[in-house]
Amino acid sequence: MRLSISLLVLLVATGCNRSADPFATTEGEQTVQTAAATSTDALVGSWTYSAYVTPKEVARLSDDPIPKGVEIDMTAEGSSTYHANGRYDTNAEVTIRVRQAGQEVPLRFLRRDAGTYEVQNDVLFETVS
Numbered sequence: 001m002r003l004s005i006s007l008l009v010l011l012v013a014t015g016c017n018r019s020a021d022p023f024a025t026t027e028g029e030q031t032v033q034t035a036a037a038t039s040t041d042a043l044v045g046s047w048t049y050s051a052y053v054t055p056k057e058v059a060r061l062s063d064d065p066i067p068k069g070v071e072i073d074m075t076a077e078g079s080s081t082y083h084a085n086g087r088y089d090t091n092a093e094v095t096i097r098v099r100q101a102g103q104e105v106p107l108r109f110l111r112r113d114a115g116t117y118e119v120q121n122d123v124l125f126e127t128v129s
Helices: 005-014 055-061
Strands: 023-026 029-032 045-053 070-082 087-100 103-120 123-128
Touching: 045 055, 055 070
Parallel strands: none
Antiparallel strands: 023 029, 045 070, 070 087, 087 103, 103 123
16 A cells, blocks of 8 residues: 555654644544744744644545555654754654554654754744755
8 A cells, every 4th residue: 555645744744843732632633733933032942742643634634545444543753952053853753553454554753854944934944954
């Protein structure tokens, strides 16, 4: 089975939303809460995040239909540190679980990157270097 590009984009997105509580889960549905980043001073420090994306939400985000009888969900936990000099570093663990016919295959990824960041018009831009 092929995972769509949307899921990979979602993996990256989980590492790019930063707030004191960037992901709040309500009744199994992912609700994203973002804080407006108005200056780089507001971001300096360490931030942790976690997310759970339900099978229903994965199916909604997928470019391709999920085959009947297949269920996919995703969890992500990580932390990012934004330094006053405009640099950042990120570490996260992402697990995608694919279930079919009573069997589960967990796909685990470690996401580590570092680079520079800036805020433009209340949008956080990260450039991996």
